[in-house]
Amino acid sequence: MKIIIDAFGGDNAPVEILKGAALAVKELGVNIIAVGDENEIKKAITSNSIEENGISIAHAADIFKMEDNPVSIRHKGNETSMAVGLRLLRDGEGDAFVSAGSTGALVVGGTFIVKRIKGIKKTAIGSVMPGDNGPFMLMDSGANIDCTAKAIRQFAVMGSIYMKNVLGIENPRVGLANIGKEENKGSQLYIDAYEMLKNTPEINFIGNAEARDIPFTAADVVVADGFTGNIILKTYEGTALALLGNIKKIFTAGTLSKLSYLGVRKGLGDFKKKMDYKEYGGAALMGLTKPVIKAHGSSDAKAFKNAIRQAAQYSEKRVIDGLSEHLSKESGDDD
Amino acid sequence: MKIIIDAFGGDNAPVEILKGAALAVKELGVNIIAVGDENEIKKAITSNSIEENGISIAHAADIFKMEDNPVSIRHKGNETSMAVGLRLLRDGEGDAFVSAGSTGALVVGGTFIVKRIKGIKKTAIGSVMPGDNGPFMLMDSGANIDCTAKAIRQFAVMGSIYMKNVLGIENPRVGLANIGKEENKGSQLYIDAYEMLKNTPEINFIGNAEARDIPFTAADVVVADGFTGNIILKTYEGTALALLGNIKKIFTAGTLSKLSYLGVRKGLGDFKKKMDYKEYGGAALMGLTKPVIKAHGSSDAKAFKNAIRQAAQYSEKRVIDGLSEHLSKESGDDD
Numbered sequence: 096m097k098i099i100i101d102a103f104g105g106d107n108a109p110v111e112i113l114k115g116a117a118l119a120v121k122e123l124g125v126n127i128i129a130v131g132d133e134n135e136i137k138k139a140i141t142s143n144s145i146e147e148n149g150i151s152i153a154h155a156a157d158i159f160k161m162e163d164n165p166v167s168i169r170h171k172g173n174e175t176s177m178a179v180g181l182r183l184l185r186d187g188e189g190d191a192f193v194s195a196g197s198t199g200a201l202v203v204g205g206t207f208i209v210k211r212i213k214g215i216k217k218t219a220i221g222s223v224m225p226g227d228n229g230p231f232m233l234m235d236s237g238a239n240i241d242c243t244a245k246a247i248r249q250f251a252v253m254g255s256i257y258m259k260n261v262l263g264i265e266n267p268r269v270g271l272a273n274i275g276k277e278e279n280k281g282s283q284l285y286i287d288a289y290e291m292l293k294n295t296p297e298i299n300f301i302g303n304a305e306a307r308d309i310p311f312t313a314a315d316v317v318v319a320d321g322f323t324g325n326i327i328l329k330t331y332e333g334t335a336l337a338l339l340g341n342i343k344k345i346f347t348a349g350t351l352s353k354l355s356y357l358g359v360r361k362g363l364g365d366f367k368k369k370m371d372y373k374e375y376g377g378a379a380l381m382g383l384t385k386p387v388i389k390a391h392g393s394s395d396a397k398a399f400k401n402a403i404r405q406a407a408q409y410s411e412k413r414v415i416d417g418l419s420e421h422l423s424k425e426s427g428d429d430d
Numbered sequence: 431m432k433i434i435i436d437a438f439g440g441d442n443a444p445v446e447i448l449k450g451a452a453l454a455v456k457e458l459g460v461n462i463i464a465v466g467d468e469n470e471i472k473k474a475i476t477s478n479s480i481e482e483n484g485i486s487i488a489h490a491a492d493i494f495k496m497e498d499n500p501v502s503i504r505h506k507g508n509e510t511s512m513a514v515g516l517r518l519l520r521d522g523e524g525d526a527f528v529s530a531g532s533t534g535a536l537v538v539g540g541t542f543i544v545k546r547i548k549g550i551k552k553t554a555i556g557s558v559m560p561g562d563n564g565p566f567m568l569m570d571s572g573a574n575i576d577c578t579a580k581a582i583r584q585f586a587v588m589g590s591i592y593m594k595n596v597l598g599i600e601n602p603r604v605g606l607a608n609i610g611k612e613e614n615k616g617s618q619l620y621i622d623a624y625e626m627l628k629n630t631p632e633i634n635f636i637g638n639a640e641a642r643d644i645p646f647t648a649a650d651v652v653v654a655d656g657f658t659g660n661i662i663l664k665t666y667e668g669t670a671l672a673l674l675g676n677i678k679k680i681f682t683a684g685t686l687s688k689l690s691y692l693g694v695r696k697g698l699g700d701f702k703k704k705m706d707y708k709e710y711g712g713a714a715l716m717g718l719t720k721p722v723i724k725a726h727g728s729s730d731a732k733a734f735k736n737a738i739r740q741a742a743q744y745s746e747k748r749v750i751d752g753l754s755e756h757l758s759k760e761s762g763d764d765d
Binding site for chain 2: 226227237240241272274281282285305306307308309310311322323325326327328329330331332333334335336337338339340341342344345346348351352354355356357358359362363366369370
């Protein structure tokens with residue numbers, strides 16, 4: 096298994112990215128192609144004593160910056176590490192691609208360089224999220240502000256195949272994110288999507304997943320348009336950050352509370368691990384002809400290693416074969 | 431100050447509602463008109479030894495059930511406690527109305543019985559939410575699935591007046607809920623709303639409030655269409671419930687962890703109070719000619735008392751005069 100990585104994407108690039116790559120070589124037995132400025136990569140490897148065994152370098156002169164227009168990634172002359180990495184993936188130089196860089200650019204680049212599977216309307220972001228009763232996939236979590244009901248139906252099929260193949264969940268429960276459980280809830284898009292999902296025999300549609308229940312793993316696959324999905328993702332993250340920040344403050348407030356921490360350290364540690372989205376890697380770009388993973392922008396070495404593991408599984412578990420089989424026969428008439 | 435209450439709305443009606451009313455009489459010095467079946471109310475008061483001083487009863491034979499069609503509240507023959515209470519408010523029998531019953535029915539009933547202020551497009555739900563840096567109003571949090579940019583602009587003006595008059599926040603910061611900070615983020619509705627908000631001199635518009643920052647009180651007034659607002663509200667509540675449930679489990683897991691609780695009890699208690707939405711009362715229905723408060727469906731006596739306090743402030747602080755002054759001159763042409 097050979098994974099191509101964007102060595103210059105994310106807040107902690109290139110050092111943490113390369114450390115994560117070295118961890119992945121050691122722990123997962125994969126090979127890595129690190130894309131980016133060759134001299135900079137060599138320098139980072141040497142000065143941080145990173146084990147370079149299993150890591151080869153593919154040179155790319157530029158870096159895709161967060162403020163760059165995502166659409167510029169399409170241009171032939173774009174020599175950013177992200178664009179070069181996606182071209183290497185397209186050309187079969189590796190099995191999957193991982194970047195912690197700009198999500199927008201990765202979606203555009205994936206769609207126009209790697210290309211979508213025939214019949215699939217939209218490239219979607221499937222974020223694997225920690226839930227109270229196990230992880231779930233939230234999809235689309237931000238690629239498509241405007242969606243049709245048919246696109247949401249495809250998200251459901253894609254998410255089901257991913258959760259079954261990669262996370263081993265048999266017959267994953269699909270829920271439509273919504274403001275209530277009843278069938279007629281939400282905007283016309285949601286009423287239409289409900290009707291379509293109900294009539295899709297290859298998925299296990301369980302109805303609306305009310306936003307309040309989503310953190311309790313109301314469904315294994317939660318589908319939504321990209322605007323709503325991103326609002327859910329970010330409200331979830333923000334609320335968790337605010338609450339856990341307060342809990343931390345309480346424990347560090349004084350001597351007695353610091354002592355108290357000792358008594359619940361293991362419980363809190365286990366809980367933190369359960370809720371740590373870094374454990375699950377990143378978000379899978381779905382609908383492309385090859386596996387692309389978006390790692391969190393703030394990824395450290397461990398998070399990036401987990402994203403590489405996710406990319407390897409995405410490839411190994413033949414998710415894309417499953418998507419092609421189920422969706423390539425669909426007409427493209429209402430895109 | 432005389433507050434009309436729906437004695438038969440909410441999960442814990444009528445006992446907790448009446449207990450809350452008695453608390454409000456005692457602590458806030460208000461008078462209460464409790465609407466509902468007279469015999470049932472008298473029985474509940476007697477058998478729970480509720481102090482009836484300051485509480486008068488207005489008879490209503492029926493109860494509005496959660497499964498009833500909200501639109502039925504409009505009908506002249508509707509004798510539910512909610513409909514009768516709203517008519518008493520319309521007829522000037524009290525200064526404000528509070529119900530913990532069906533939100534949908536209260537919005538419809540408020541709009542058609544109490545009526546909107548001239549010039550206001552939509553009745554909106556302004557929920558006062560606990561944030562990490564103080565409470566904020568989320569509006570619309572569920573009344574209007576479909577909104578125009580102009581309606582969102584009115585939510586901003588209404589929310590600003592409420593937060594200034596009732597919570598005493600000078601020059602409240604208004605943020606547009608969105609998936610990113612940049613001006614061009616979101617669907618066309620959000621791009622249009624941004625433009626309108628930017629050009630509304632009477633509010634302090636600070637730009638987009640990214641969903642991740644909303645729990646940190648990114649703005650004092652967060653505006654959104656009702657679908658998105660309700661998704662934010664419910665994701666926020668669900669995430670908080672899931673996390674706090676886990677924290678509780680950790681502390682009750684064994685003897686050592688129970689002992690640990692003693693060391694952080696005060697800190698956790700203060701935090702719980704800060705995050706307890708019951709402290710803030712309920713949600714204000716905005717745009718109506720008289721104050722209507724929706725208390726939480728699960729309100730206990732204390733929560734309902736807080737909702738009564740909120741109703742009294744809504745009336746006393748002349749929020750509706752402010753709304754009329756700012757919005758009654760608007761044309762109704764793009765409703």
